Amino acid sequence: MKKISAILMMSLFFLGCKKTQVAMPDSSQWALFRDGAAAPLPYATRQAMEGVYDIAGNDNFGSLAALKWSYVVNGNNDTTYHISGFFGKDIAHFICEGKQLNGQILLSGYWRKMVSTETGIIRFTIDPANGATVLLNPSPVLPTAIILDGLFGNGQDEPKNSITLSHNRPLHNGAAPFNILAHRGGGRNSDLLPVSENSVEMILKTAELGSTGIEIDVRFTKDGIPILYHDNDINLRLTQKSGLVGPIENYTYAQLNAFVRLINGERIPTLRQALSAALYKTPLTFIWLDTKYIGSLERVQALQFEFMELATGLGRPLQIVIGLPAEAQVNMFLELPDYNITPSLCELSLADVERTNSMIWAPRFTEGTQNENVAAIQAQGKKAFVWTLDVPEFIEQFIRDGQFDGILSNFPSCVAYNYYVQQ
């Protein structure tokens, strides 16, 4: 009996340790796209390409797609632009780079379904007669028929399945800006993205997934450096094997930087590095600093003010708020000098929002759309966000029936789709 039990326990343990992974396809093999004469797309072309498209030729991704460009700054005069397509089926998206060659527009990249591990290469061509000539005009005049002829494949297979996107209408953009917020910088490790949660690399990628803002988790090292890290301990969910164990607060930043790598190989970022990346390298306009520790908030507040001033100096819209998830953090916040003029986001009751003078109320989605409470908050000139909403059917309902100013999700691409395709 004991032997059998031991064998069974060992079997269950090893079965349970097997981790699922997504092998991202290498989409750089398209000879036409790699042609030395292929040139970047101008700003006006990119802007004109954005919109809601009808899908024909394939039901793999649903019937509509929302196409939007994003960018990441790599260095001086070096910026990479990506066009993302957000689909209504299986939380699918594609991310492509774009070029022009001989009057054609070429898009090359990969697609992914977030509900599964399915991914593959995707390519599009816009012929001169299908809108490329108009789009490549220095001042594109819309509306015009824009048709993207595409091919996609599974995994590393050569793309052979056809898909056609036809421009239907501009992206919906409501009267007030809607915040599409990405949890942990872009998504959790369990969502099997190619970069780790709460990393600089994730922050640089998140706009490709449709985010206009991020939520990141702040803790402190032993020597008082604010860093991004979610869990209490150093563990194999978030990090590669390092030999370090126990609470992350037990280690100095130098120790973490030397010995610990996040699950996809990145270093644990300091809060300064994360804010700097968001400010200087991305189009993100909102940062929610989720407070994951007990202690003084003064250093976080100092960084918050420093980076908001830097953003103002650059003429760059960027709002940074301190998140208050529980009573302990509320008390820490109320001990701050100038707390009443410090931008914050309160997850507790409406009374707590008033007590902390928070500019944003952020309830859980599990209480529903709460339109009356949201209207009451908005009547005070404040905003309301809801978290962490991942079920596509509820995302669709909250956008259609709710009045929230933003949604925090592990699937920002799903929020983006449901927001942008609104009539």
Place this chain on the structure above:
Amino acid sequence: MIRITFYTILLLILSPAAYSQDSNFVAKHRAIFFPYPMYKEKWRTSLGFSFLTTPEDITEEIRLRIPCGEFTVLRKISEKVQAQGRVSFQFLQNHITAGVHYVKPINKKFYWSAGNDIGYWFGLLKIVEGFNSKASGWLTYPSVSFGWMTRKDLLITLKAQASFNLYYQSENGENKFVSTQKYYNGEAFTLSIEQPFYQRKHLLLAFSAISNKFYWQTWSLFYKTNRRVFYPQITVGFIL
């Protein structure tokens, strides 16, 4: 695991040549998992609990092992046909199954059964300023079991069970989402051991390897996925 499933199917195919049981036979053991025909008895029941370890994909650094009460009842319909009912209860979330199983001896040592259960689960989570959620769903569970009675009165059973989601409903405040999409949810393999305990009562111990897209105990943490998640589970029961 594929090999074990293959041998189970092979035994089912060979079973027409099965050992013919004397209807005067009185079952030596009172088993729940073991596919043991009911000749003289009409009822068998067990009471126990199970522990499911929540997976990293859902509860991340927190590994919950909330005990779940398990009450099982078997009712004889005929010597080789049994009705089975099971209630799994955690109060805030509960699961009830009912089904019919055909049970047949192969010889004095080996037995098998096949059947299907229909399951209904429901959960409720209401906490002021936090949760106003409830959910429920229907599933169906076809299964086959293969049992080996050892010389030392140890009853070893391997049960292979598939699950299909039939219906899912979730409510958060005034928002409601209903899915009637029917899909293959996954499978569970259970190895159980049942043995006399102080010569009177019988004890059961079962280890389950569950690979599902959705598992009812995690409804409040459920996120939309087509990915399988692995759940190990241990069940302990006293056969009454």
